[in-house]
Amino acid sequence: MLRIITELAEARSELRRICDRTHDEQVTHKEATVRQILQTVKRQGDRALLAYTEEFDKQILTAEQLRVTGSELDAAYQQVSKELLSAIQLASRQIEEFHRLRVPKSWVQFGDRDVVLGKRYTPVDRAGLYVPGGRAAYPSTVLMNAIPAKVAGVERIVMVTPPGPGGALNPAVLVAAQEAGVTEIYRVGGAQAIAALAYGTETIPKVDVITGPGNVYVMLAKGQVYGTVGIDSLAGPSEVLVIADRTADPTHLAADLLAQAEHDPMAAAILITTDGDLAGKVVNEVKDQLADHPRRIDTEKAIAHFGLVIVVETLELAAELSNEFAPEHLELEVAEPWDLLERIKHAGAIFLGHSTPEAVGDYLAGPNHTLPTSGAARYASPLSTETFMKHSSIISYSAGALSSVSSAVQALAEAEGLPSHGYSVKVRTDRPSPER
Ligand SMILES: NC(=O)c1ccc[n+]([C@@H]2O[C@H](COP(=O)([O-])OP(=O)(O)OC[C@H]3O[C@@H](n4cnc5c(N)ncnc54)[C@H](O)[C@@H]3O)[C@@H](O)[C@H]2O)c1
Numbered sequence: 137m138l139r140i141i142t143e144l145a146e147a148r149s150e151l152r153r154i155c156d157r158t159h160d161e162q163v164t165h166k167e168a169t170v171r172q173i174l175q176t177v178k179r180q181g182d183r184a185l186l187a188y189t190e191e192f193d194k195q196i197l198t199a200e201q202l203r204v205t206g207s208e209l210d211a212a213y214q215q216v217s218k219e220l221l222s223a224i225q226l227a228s229r230q231i232e233e234f235h236r237l238r239v240p241k242s243w244v245q246f247g248d249r250d251v252v253l254g255k256r257y258t259p260v261d262r263a264g265l266y267v268p269g270g271r272a273a274y275p276s277t278v279l280m281n282a283i284p285a286k287v288a289g290v291e292r293i294v295m296v297t298p299p300g301p302g303g304a305l306n307p308a309v310l311v312a313a314q315e316a317g318v319t320e321i322y323r324v325g326g327a328q329a330i331a332a333l334a335y336g337t338e339t340i341p342k343v344d345v346i347t348g349p350g351n352v353y354v355m356l357a358k359g360q361v362y363g364t365v366g367i368d369s370l371a372g373p374s375e376v377l378v379i380a381d382r383t384a385d386p387t388h389l390a391a392d393l394l395a396q397a398e399h400d401p402m403a404a405a406i407l408i409t410t411d412g413d414l415a416g417k418v419v420n421e422v423k424d425q426l427a428d429h430p431r432r433i434d435t436e437k438a439i440a441h442f443g444l445v446i447v448v449e450t451l452e453l454a455a456e457l458s459n460e461f462a463p464e465h466l467e468l469e470v471a472e473p474w475d476l477l478e479r480i481k482h483a484g485a486i487f488l489g490h491s492t493p494e495a496v497g498d499y500l501a502g503p504n505h506t507l508p509t510s511g512a513a514r515y516a517s518p519l520s521t522e523t524f525m526k527h528s529s530i531i532s533y534s535a536g537a538l539s540s541v542s543s544a545v546q547a548l549a550e551a552e553g554l555p556s557h558g559y560s561v562k563v564r565t566d567r568p569s570p571e572r
């Protein structure tokens with residue numbers, strides 16, 4: 137069950153263990169399995185995809201069945217309720233509005249002597265989106281990955297997701313894909329799907345950047361193909377860290393911890409509180425809410441292995457421990473959340489106040505729910521339009537500007553023993569191009 141820790145050194149060591157849970161031996165020994173899967177798909181293409189789909193997803197498909205057809209997409213709209221369709225559409229609008237707020241814009245700056253410098257942003261040609269499908273179906277993840285790609289201007293948005301019984305895909309996932317502007321969908325999951333997107337197969341196109349969360353196989357595969365393609369951050373098993381003071385409601389806190397624990401037996405759910413009584417109440421609430429939970433076994437595993445309650449003296453210390461953990465999601469369930477925010481340095485998404493459960497961010501607040509996990513929030517950011525864009529530096533010199541730096545370039549070139557570099561400048565200043 138959920139453990140309470142009051143001793144600081146033990147709390148720190150437990151936080152480190154949980155943060156590193158996707159780097160421990162049990163996970164890293166899967167690196168070799170994943171490498172094998174990637175190499176086999178690279179060599180054998182569709183044939184390997186079908187074999188792995190049979191082995192891991194227990195579905196027998198033909199190559200022709202990999203791609204989802206137009207009629208299947210049309211049929212999906214008949215299979216979702218009106219209420220779910222309008223929820224998907226509301227979420228789509230809000231996610232799109234948020235991501236349109238800050239699309240990187242190209243810029244140039246005109247300096248002295250006709251030097252023009254700048255950055256030109258362009259989208260990647262093809263994006264590959266991984267939508268998890270093992271333990272749950274994630275229409276929200278479709279929206280969170282596809283909409284920023286569309287807003288960034290990506291022309292080909294290729295989605296992969298594992299097939300369910302009979303090869304079927306969840307209709308809400310298919311509807312979300314259409315609402316979000318996905319251009320093609322393939323029924324394949326796990327490391328083999330990442331390989332298909334990275335290297336291409338007879339059926340699945342090679343893409344430029346792969347985004348989206350997944351289980352450890354997906355996460356390790358993304359890490360291994362990085363360099364062949366771009367990736368977003370390594371978004372693995374979900375995690376939440378809640379900082380609470382005595383003003384928080386234990387029933388709310390328990391629900392929020394379970395809302396992440398229910399994703400995966402490797403999900404992490406941590407409470408750091410200044411109130412010892414509250415800690416005890418949350419532990420009991422978690423037990424009660426788990427009693428008739430439909431995903432009780434996996435959720436209990438997550439709580440038992442990667443759940444924790446820490447009691448600390450001050451909110452300042454709570455913030456310090458949270459910064460060390462760098463959680464994917466951080467809830468500030470305290471009387472003055474905006475004051476505490478000042479102390480937070482590393483977190484994927486921060487939820488402030490008693491009426492902001494993390495689930496609103498998962499579904500429809502607007503900011504992206506594909507976030508860095510396992511401590512990656514120390515250096516990485518949420519998925520955004522920038523994930524699907526890159527920029528080129530822009531440099532333009534007039535003849536006058538070039539001659540003003542000619543001797544400096546030559547000195548640097550000489551120091552590096554690269555005479556042609558120096559000459560390429562000297563020859564222009566000695567013999568400028570004729571004015572056209
Ligand atoms: N960070 C985020 O934004 C975010 C959002 C949604 C979900 N998630 C996380 O995504 C994860 C989804 O995991 P999932 O398992 O439900 O779905 P998944 O689609 O990531 O993984 C299922 C695939 O794993 C492969 N697989 C399963 N067992 C295997 C084995 N023994 N060897 C090789 N491959 C194997 C199969 O090919 C299967 O298709 C969860 O951890 C959840 O917390 C994160």
Ligand SMILES: N[C@H](CO)Cc1c[nH]c[nH+]1
Nearest residue numbers: 274276277374375498505
């Ligand atoms: N909490 C997940 C990100 O870690 C996202 C999600 C999707 N659906 C529900 N939740």
Ligand SMILES: [Zn+2]
Nearest residue numbers: 374395396498
């Ligand atoms: Zn969630």
